[in-house]
Amino acid sequence: MDDDRRICLAADIEQYSRFDTPGQRTAQAQLARMLRAAAERSGLDHGTWSVQPQGDMEFAVLPAGTSEQVVLGEYVTYLAAELGGYNATRRPTERMRLRLAVDSGVAAIAALGFSGPAPIAVARYLNAPEVKRALAAAGSASLAVVISDRLYQDVVRLRFHGHDPEQYRRIHVEQKGFAAYGWVRLPGVDPQDAGEPWRDTPEGGARPPARAAEGERPSFVQQDVHGTAVQGVIHGSVVHGVVPGGTGR
Template identity: 35%
Template sequence: MESYSGRDNVLQYRAQMAFQKIMKHACEELGFDRVNWLIQQGGDGELAILPPGTSERAVVTRLTPVVDRLLREYNRGLAPEARVRLRIGIHEGLVHLDGANGYPGDAVVTVCRLIDSPQLKAALRRFAGAAVALILSDRIHQDIVRHYQDLRPEHFQRVAVHLPEKNFEAVAWIYVPGENAADAAMNDGVEAPRSRDNPEADSDGAVGRTSPGPPPQSSGGQSFHHITSHGVNAFGNGNVISTSGLTDNTAARRSNS
């Protein structure tokens, strides 16, 4: 949730209640089995590991617009400090489901870094009428958005997320429902990175899905962004899915402020 720590106790309590209510209603509307999501609560948001069989394509392309609509309805008439606005991040990769204090895995670290990216925070500030801003890992964007185009690819802003204090750098894609994030970034004077379809390399020799600096962290295997799969695909790399509840190639989703 945006600006969560700046709220007083009462507003934090109300924001948490609203968050859970909105997520419950969104998942019911979309037919997502939220009961079986593995959720690690964070006060101002949550980290969710989605179960095998979840449609990655549906999660990536349908969840954010529905949550945005429900939140805008909720926020109508509220004072600015009481409104709830979310950042959602989606990535995929191997995750240990039996961790002693959470869910260990590079995929979890990656989606948490993406959700904290300054570019995503700036996008939510830029579009005051929006209630949600989405960030997808490059792999999710390529596997879902580029191929299926349920969401218009040209409305995604390509960014190079760089968090030097976390030793993290990766290419990602930002989307704001009902807005053209790419066009707004250009109007703000933000230089758009070269497209993956550009046959020429970037200035550092990087082509396609690599970032303009050190290569982005990868969890290995096939991947799609944070809840990835849209369609009939199952979470994970689509090869072997464990049903033992121990370790699984699952998608990690993080919504936060």
């Protein structure tokens, strides 16, 4: 099973539907370009990633052994820089803002792509209302990054590779049978200036009644789109159609 552990990530364009058809074509091309460029500038081989493009978003499973520190550090830094450079040359209506979700865990090849908790977690984090609100609340931000609690505890909290825990804010994501903590960062934005309509209950504070107490539920529940707890293959969400052993393109 350890051989199935991978870093999974997904990037999604905010308010993609506001673009007209030529604008959508441009946005898709630029998203693909920026994701490749950020990987290459970080020393990562994007050509070895199993990638599933889906119009306004891209889901990827990275090769075993990819450095979590590099993905959360250099890759995020260069992606923010690529976005900043692109937006600096565009009119306000043409600018792009992205949400990026990252988790590390089991992602096993399945008939329609990948199965396992990590692909499901990435999908839930990416579409969490808390993450969307974080990006919307920070008008100067071009990128909102949300990572799993596992990555935060293993990499960020211990300050590996120069990571700064003070740049992250905790959220609680509860969607489609999935429930877990995540951590949001807005690169280039001081957390103190970002506003906090999306922040989770502070450490030591009371948790809202809708959230179960620790130990009463698992960190996530793996379900299909019909709500049945089965293998956890995502159909019609983010991971179907990935070609086993290939890039999915």
